[in-house]
Amino acid sequence: xxxxxxxxxxxxxxxxxxxxxxxxxIAWWGLTSxxxxxxVFDKDRIVVFDxxxxxxxxxxxxFGYSKRSSAEDGKTLMGTSGNNSYDGRGSIVSSIIVAVGSxxxxxxxxxxxxxxxxRMQFWGSQGYLNWILSQxxxxxxxxxxxxxxxxxxxxxxxxxxxxxxAHTLINIPLALLLLKSFMDDVPLDIDQAAMIDGATRFQCxxxxxxxxxxxxxxxxxxxxxIFSWTEFLLSLFLTxxxxxxxxxxxxxxxxxxxxxxxxxxxxTSAVLPSFIFILxxxxxxxxxxxxxxxxx
Amino acid sequence: MVRLSPVMRDPRKKAGAxxxxxxxxxxxxxxxxxxxxxxxxxxxxxxxxxxxxxxLSMFKRNPATRIETFRxxxxxxxxxxxxxxxxxxxxxxxxxxxxxxxxxVLGLGIALLLDSDRKGFGLLRSLMILPLVVPPAVxxxxxxxxxxxxxxxxxHMLYGLGWLxxxxxxxxxxxxxxxxVIIADVWQWTPFMVLIMLAGLRALPKDPFEAAAIDxxxxxxxFFRLTxxxxxxxxxxxxxxRGIDLFRIFDYIKVMTDSGPGTATETLTAYAGTxxxxxxxxxxxxxxxxxxxxxxxxxxxxxxxxxxxxx
Numbered sequence: 169x170x171x172x173x174x175x176x177x178x179x180x181x182x183x184x185x186x187x188x189x190x191x192x193x194i195a196w197w198g199l200t201s202x203x204x205x206x207x208v209f210d211k212d213r214i215v216v217f218d219x220x221x222x223x224x225x226x227x228x229x230x231f232g233y234s235k236r237s238s239a240e241d242g243k244t245l246m247g248t249s250g251n252n253s254y255d256g257r258g259s260i261v262s263s264i265i266v267a268v269g270s271x272x273x274x275x276x277x278x279x280x281x282x283x284x285x286x287r288m289q290f291w292g293s294q295g296y297l298n299w300i301l302s303q304x305x306x307x308x309x310x311x312x313x314x315x316x317x318x319x320x321x322x323x324x325x326x327x328x329x330x331x332x333x334a335h336t337l338i339n340i341p342l343a344l345l346l347l348k349s350f351m352d353d354v355p356l357d358i359d360q361a362a363m364i365d366g367a368t369r370f371q372c373x374x375x376x377x378x379x380x381x382x383x384x385x386x387x388x389x390x391x392x393x394i395f396s397w398t399e400f401l402l403s404l405f406l407t408x409x410x411x412x413x414x415x416x417x418x419x420x421x422x423x424x425x426x427x428x429x430x431x432x433x434x435x436t437s438a439v440l441p442s443f444i445f446i447l448x449x450x451x452x453x454x455x456x457x458x459x460x461x462x463x464x
Numbered sequence: 465m466v467r468l469s470p471v472m473r474d475p476r477k478k479a480g481a482x483x484x485x486x487x488x489x490x491x492x493x494x495x496x497x498x499x500x501x502x503x504x505x506x507x508x509x510x511x512x513x514x515x516x517x518x519x520l521s522m523f524k525r526n527p528a529t530r531i532e533t534f535r536x537x538x539x540x541x542x543x544x545x546x547x548x549x550x551x552x553x554x555x556x557x558x559x560x561x562x563x564x565x566x567x568x569v570l571g572l573g574i575a576l577l578l579d580s581d582r583k584g585f586g587l588l589r590s591l592m593i594l595p596l597v598v599p600p601a602v603x604x605x606x607x608x609x610x611x612x613x614x615x616x617x618x619x620h621m622l623y624g625l626g627w628l629x630x631x632x633x634x635x636x637x638x639x640x641x642x643x644x645v646i647i648a649d650v651w652q653w654t655p656f657m658v659l660i661m662l663a664g665l666r667a668l669p670k671d672p673f674e675a676a677a678i679d680x681x682x683x684x685x686x687f688f689r690l691t692x693x694x695x696x697x698x699x700x701x702x703x704x705x706r707g708i709d710l711f712r713i714f715d716y717i718k719v720m721t722d723s724g725p726g727t728a729t730e731t732l733t734a735y736a737g738t739x740x741x742x743x744x745x746x747x748x749x750x751x752x753x754x755x756x757x758x759x760x761x762x763x764x765x766x767x768x769x770x771x772x773x774x775x
Contacts, residue, residue: 182577306510307757309756435602461774
């Protein structure tokens with residue numbers, strides 16, 4: 169009996185330590201974002217909790233105060249040099265527009281296609297699925313050079329619309345396969361019953377299937393949102409003035425030094441919404457990450 | 465298009481206004497309208513760019529005059545003779561292999577540990593997910609902050625342990641830089657493995673384990689003789705998805721080291737990006753990027769064939 173108790177204790181202990189290690193970088197990041205500049209850049213020791221928390225970094229990055237006046241308010245000469253391009257509001261707005269737009273476009277397109285694949289038999293359907301799957305594994309770098317040219321010709325370069333299309337492109341395979349797996353869970357009898365009652369395919373989709381996969385649809389939308397929100401490579405190549413948060417944040421690293429306070433404040437603001445969203449759809453997460461291959 | 469279709473209307477009101485009857489392939493009874501938007505999108509912005517890329521790779525760019533001439537084999541013979549490509553392939557392969565092994569072993573171990581119905585483990589599993597949704601570019605920055613030579617918390621710990629000297633920060637040293645990036649990748653993606661392995665463990669049947677326990681098998685034997693073989697399908701799937709994502713790594717390298725020091729952490733995708741941004745040699749950048757794609761296709765096809773992965 170005593171032995172079993174020790175075992176349970178050890179299991180709790182190691183589990184907590186390991187999870188703590190994985191949470192630590194996020195916690196440290198959040199802590200850095202409320203540190204005054206002197207605590208972030210202390211070269212002699214690591215400042216953990218012995219500082220006066222400040223929201224200055226959020227004022228500059230999220231609310232757009234100028235960096236210079238922020239430094240002068242704090243009666244410090246530290247951080248008054250350098251440019252004033254630490255206003256992250258534009259990038260937050262861009263990120264929201266692109267993520268919401270591409271989530272909407274992706275789920276709409278993928279919903280239609282997944283119904284077609286899940287409910288209809290046609291020649292080459294397996295080949296079609298394989299093609300979709302191969303798109304998921306395509307390295308974005310392989311299409312980025314022509315995509316820049318094509319977008320330039322179509323006037324989509326450096327525009328929200330262009331980025332929405334690009335993010336939709338990379339999210340379609342995931343959304344399509346995932347929604348297909350949710351639709352496959354709905355028995356075919358239900359369609360047949362509806363069609364015997366005189367419903368058309370579209371009515372069947374809209375009034376019968378769609379309400380039944382609401383949970384799966386929400387999970388798919390959240391994953392699309394998160395993948396668009398975190399995407400870096402396409403945004404980096406396809407935009408110059410419109411910057412999403414992940415690209416904007418890398419511009420805070422300069423040759424004269426990195427403004428860690430501002431970087432962590434904008435980073436924390438970018439991460440928080442994702443945390444809330446992902447915990448909401450935790451139940452479907454495994455299925456989502458494996459594109460429907462594992463039905464948890 | 466779909467709304468106009470007469471079959472859309474309530475069939476009880478069949479008689480009435482004469483509507484134009486659409487051909488069957490334009491009605492919702494045919495797969496075409498359902499698949500059209502997705503297919504159009506993937507053809508125009510997915511397939512066409514790849515063919516364009518292939519076409520582009522057949523041009524030789526003169527860096528001085530910026531004139532591109534049609535020389536189909538120029539870039540392709542250059543790519544196989546380029547030492548930087550060979551280095552990039554070896555960096556990419558070691559990155560993929562090392563990170564994948566660590567993530568798989570850690571993921572399986574942590575999943576076994578957290579697979580418990582006791583109080584509190586649900587919360588621990590939820591917390592474990594959090595790294596997954598941090599934008600990779602932000603992850604790169606987090607680790608840059610913690611690796612900083614003068615005030616980084618990880619650097620200070622390593623100095624304290626005597627594993628690292630302040631004159632050689634982890635990312636500034638050619639022999640440790642790749643490990644620095646791998647640690648960031650492991651931090652972000654081990655939770656992915658944990659989640660998938662947890663799903664696999666939960667789906668295991670109970671009977672064989674009870675039978676094994678009656679026969680006096682140790683936990684160790686049960687793990688290697690029962691758990692691992694029964695989870696092999698799921699492990700193969702996780703390795704495939706993660707392996708491909710690792711092979712096309714870009715964000716961490718770009719943000720954390722920008723292929724440096726020198727070219728110590730230059731992967732294939734990072735090299736293609738460098739050619740694009742620094743040399744503006746678009747045909748050669750396309751060639752290197754296509755080489756990455758071809759390697760992914762070959763390796764993943766072989767893997768799928770051997771391990772019979774199905775989606």
